[in-house]
Amino acid sequence: MHYFNSTAINAARYEMATGNLTIWFTSSGQGYDYPGVPSYIWNGLLSAASAGTYFNLHIRDQYAA
Structure with missing residues (x-):
């Protein structure tokens, strides 16, 4: 976590x-679970200057919740 x-x-x-990403807002x-997320997306979220902006650009609407 x-x-x-x-x-x-x-x-x-x-x-x-499994590539399952769970995010608590x-x-x-x-x-919320986001299945099939590649590890580079997870690493990007961890290193992003803004987690919320990164989520909106790279995860939201890209992976089913």
């Missing part, structure tokens, strides 16, 4: 074997 200093994303977990506190 990785925790973010973000107004949009509280935490995320990535399962390398600060607004709802709920976790």
Whole structure:
């Protein structure tokens, strides 16, 4: 589990074997699964200057939640 200093994303977990990314949002506190996410997307999220912006550009609407 990785925790973010973000107004949009509280935490995320990535399962390398399955490519399943789970993201917990600060607004709802709920976790949402994004299947089939490549590891480079996960690494990009971890290194992004803004986790929320990265999510909107590279994950949201790209992978089914």
